[in-house]
Each structure stands twice: as C-alpha cells, then as structure tokens.
Amino acid sequence: MRRLLSMLFVIAFGAAMTLTAAAQEETTGSTAASSGKQSAGMGNTDTAFVEKAARGGLAEVELGQLAVQKASSQEVKEFAQRMVDDHTKANEQLKQVAAQEHIDLPQQPNAKDKATKARLEKLSGERFDKAYMNDMVKDHQKDVAEFERESKTTKDPAVKSFAEQTLPTLRDHLKEAQKIAPKPQTAKSSGE
Numbered sequence: 001m002r003r004l005l006s007m008l009f010v011i012a013f014g015a016a017m018t019l020t021a022a023a024q025e026e027t028t029g030s031t032a033a034s035s036g037k038q039s040a041g042m043g044n045t046d047t048a049f050v051e052k053a054a055r056g057g058l059a060e061v062e063l064g065q066l067a068v069q070k071a072s073s074q075e076v077k078e079f080a081q082r083m084v085d086d087h088t089k090a091n092e093q094l095k096q097v098a099a100q101e102h103i104d105l106p107q108q109p110n111a112k113d114k115a116t117k118a119r120l121e122k123l124s125g126e127r128f129d130k131a132y133m134n135d136m137v138k139d140h141q142k143d144v145a146e147f148e149r150e151s152k153t154t155k156d157p158a159v160k161s162f163a164e165q166t167l168p169t170l171r172d173h174l175k176e177a178q179k180i181a182p183k184p185q186t187a188k189s190s191g192e
Contacts, residue, residue, distance in 0.1 A: 046150075046154050046156045047101075049163075050101070050159060053146075053162075054105040055108075055109050055110045056113070056139070058091065059113035059116070059117070060087035061084050061091065063113075063135070064083030064087065066080075066121065066132075073129050075180055093166070097162045101158060120135070133180050133181035133182065136177040136181070140177055143170050143174075144171055147167045151167060
C-alpha cells in the first residue's frame with residue numbers, strides 16, 4: 001500500500017511539474033510571440049529612440065505654444081507656430097510607428113523639458129525670446145545628431161523611415177533657429 005501511495009505521489013508530482021513547465025512555456029511563447037510582432041530589427045535602442053523622440057516632440061509643441069503666447073518678436077512667434085505645426089505632425093507619424101511596433105508612447109515631456117518650460121514661463125519680452133531661441137538651437141542640435149545616428153544605425157524599417165523623413169525638417173528648424181537666435185556678444189576691442 002505504501003509503495004502504491006509513493007508511486008501515485010511520484011506520478012502526481014511529475015504531472016504537476018509537466019503542467020507547470022507547459023504553462024511557463026506557453027507564457028514565454030506568448031511573450032515571444034508578441035515581441036515577434038515587432039519588426040525583425042526592433043531593439044532596445046530603437047524603442048528608446050522612439051520614446052525619447054515622443055517626449056521631445058511633446059516638449060516642442062508645449063514650448064512652441066508657450067512662445068506663441070509670450071514671445072515679443074513676430075519672427076519668434078512665427079517660428080514657435082511652426083514648431084507646434086511640424087512637431088504635431090511628426091508626433092502623429094510617430095504614433096503610427098509606435099502602434100505598428102507595439103510601443104507605448106509617453107504622454108508628457110521629461111522632467112528636464114518641464115523645468116525648461118517652468119523657467120521660460122517666468123520670462124517675458126526680449127528675455128523670453130532670447131532664452132526660447134537659445135533653447136531651440138541647443139535642442140535641435142541634439143535632435144539632428146540623434147536622428148542622423150538613428151537613421152544610419154537602426155535595422156527597423158519603420159523607425160528608419162520615420163528618422164529619415166523627419167531629419168530634413170529638424171535640420172531646417174535648426175537653421176532657422178540659428179538665424180533668429182541672438183548672437184553671442186563679443187568683447188569689444190579697446191581700439192573702438
């Protein structure tokens with residue numbers, strides 16, 4: 001009788017282990033299957049790029065809206081409205097890429113961009129214009145570099161296409177921002 005109970009216990013234990021292993025395999029398989037829905041080349045760096053681009057795009061729209069309201073220069077207001085329009089369009093394109101790649105996009109800018117907005121909200125007039133345009137130059141220099149790198153290194157076709165299509169607009173934004181931004185003051189020579 002003991003032998004029979006022991007044997008039943010071993011069989012029951014083995015069956016339980018088999019079911020547990022099958023359940024784990026099914027869970028792992030479904031995770032792999034959902035990951036497999038992503039494009040063949042989608043990796044962590046591509047996902048990070050998409051998420052960072054989304055946060056940056058949201059920040060560009062928010063800062064642009066602020067500048068449309070607060071800028072004193074018509075040229076800065078027009079630039080800001082272009083930022084709102086172009087980055088809203090790019091954000092919509094990025095949402096399509098994210099949906100295709102099964103990436104949940106952030107819904108708000110990062111802490112650094114929120115701090116920039118808070119700092120700009122306290123400024124007005126020419127001080128606002130100068131600070132906003134200087135931020136736009138720095139920000140677009142980084143954006144152009146990141147989008148160039150991503151367009152060359154990504155293996156994912158959807159991310160590559162988004163980076164390549166957005167890059168000319170970002171380069172144009174940078175040129176325009178550099179043109180509008182105040183030039184650094186140079187020390188006058190004593191002969192003047």
